[in-house]
Each structure stands twice: as structure tokens, then as C-alpha cells.
Amino acid sequence: MSTSTYSVVGMTCGHCVSAVTEEVSQVPGVTAVDVDLASGGLTITGDAPVDEDAVRAAVEEAGYEMTAGR
Template sequence: MSTATYTVVGMTCGHCVNAVTEEVGQVPGVTQVDVDLASGGLTVTGEAPVDEAAVRAAVEEAGYAVAPG
């Protein structure tokens, strides 16, 4: 099992959390997505390491950005 964490910028409400969760959940290999609205934290879990570029693209598709880091 592999876990990666990111910080999402621009989320302001529960709808934002749902949009990010839905988009990132569609990335191949992702088995669990946890989003914390207060901190902007995004935790992505997969059986194997998940492609970071795909996660970033999914967050952007939802209308938000991943903070550099």
C-alpha cells in the first residue's frame, strides 16, 4: 500500500471536497481519497504508488490546484 499527501489550494466548501474526491478517485490505481477542507490536505492511497502527475491533473480538472511542495 502506498500513500501520498498533497495540499489543494482554492477549496472553500463541501462541494469543493466532493469534486476533488470524485476526480482523484478516478485516477487509475487510487483505492482511497481523503480530503480535509480546513487544511486543504489531500491524502491519496493506492495498492502501488499513484502517478503524481495524474493526481495533479485530476485536482486541476476539479477546478483547483496542488500547492508546490
């Protein structure tokens, strides 16, 4: 199992959290997604390391910006 943590910029409400969670959950290999609105934290769990570029693309598809790991 592999866990990665990132920061997401621009989230302001529960809908934002839902949008990011939904998009990132669709990235191949992702088994769990945890988004913390207060800190902007995004924690992803997968059976193997997940492609960071794919995660970044999913966050951008949701309308937000992912920064380097926290």
C-alpha cells in the same frame, strides 16, 4: 500499499471537497481519497505509488490547484 499527501489550494466548501474526491478517485491505482477542507490536505492511498502528474491533472480538472506534498 502506498500513501501520498498533497495540499490543494482554493477549496472553500463541501462541494469543493466532493469535486476533488470524485476526480481523484478516478485516477488509476487510487483505492482511497481523503480531502480535509480545513487544512486543504489531500491524502491518497493506492496499492502502489500513484502517478503524481495524474493526481495533479485530476485536481486541476476539479478546478483547483495542487501544491507540493504537505
